[in-house]
């Protein structure tokens with residue numbers, strides 16, 4: 001095995017200085033990166049910004065959307081450049097079984113097209129929460145994660161999943177959805193919070209090569225994410 005194949009520490013930058021600095025250059029390639037936070041904290045903005053950044057360096061992206069993808073917002077972040085929308089394959093899914101089908105489709109596409117280097121699921125867990133059949137919930141989640149994990153390992157796909165949170169009465173804290181399983185598969189976990197005056201804070205909760213608790217503040221502006229207030 002070549003060193004490059006086992007290195008696994010390449011980065012995909014967001015193109016936003018303060019957040020790339022926080023992440024030592026960007027999101028880790030070839031692993032599942034998870035961002036979680038309350039509604040409106042900026043998870044989708046981060047996902048879109050990453051998609052834009054990848055396409056600007058000539059890569060293709062598969063974006064599985066469960067939330068109602070805003071083309072308007074994507075145009076704002078991408079500056080309306082055609083090469084960006086041309087290189088993002090968007091799948092809208094409306095239930096957890098659909099999501100599994102989309103993940104299987106993504107697997108086939110990534111196997112065939114080496115330019116597809118990024119897979120985004122926004123969000124991974126919203127539809128999981130709506131799935132009534134408890135057995136299918138965990139079976140399908142495990143199936144999807146095992147496919148995604150294989151894409152990371154065999155093709156070096158960089159995965160970003162957005163995740164919701166809930167209040168855990170035992171821990172008396174707000175925690176990301178998906179439990180131990182999702183936590184284990186996510187090699188990077190980042191929390192996003194709203195701070196006063198429109199500031200957002202991204203905190204490293206789990207990382208393979210970084211201390212937990214490091215954070216950076218950023219803003220959501222018309223053109224996407226920014227390190228300075230609007």
Ligand SMILES: Nc1ncnc2c1ncn2[C@@H]1O[C@H](COP(=O)(O)OP(=O)(O)OP(=O)(O)O)[C@@H](O)[C@H]1O
Pocket residue numbers: 037038039040041042043044045046067073076220221222223
């Ligand atoms: N053009 C814009 N200029 C400034 N802020 C914007 C603009 N468009 C959206 N926002 C802000 O982005 C925030 C929503 O962010 P985002 O959709 O990324 O949240 P989220 O974490 O994905 O939420 P959810 O969990 O509901 O999906 C809102 O506070 C909104 O005001």
Ligand SMILES: [Mg+2]
Pocket residue numbers: 043044045067122162
């Ligand atoms: Mg969102």
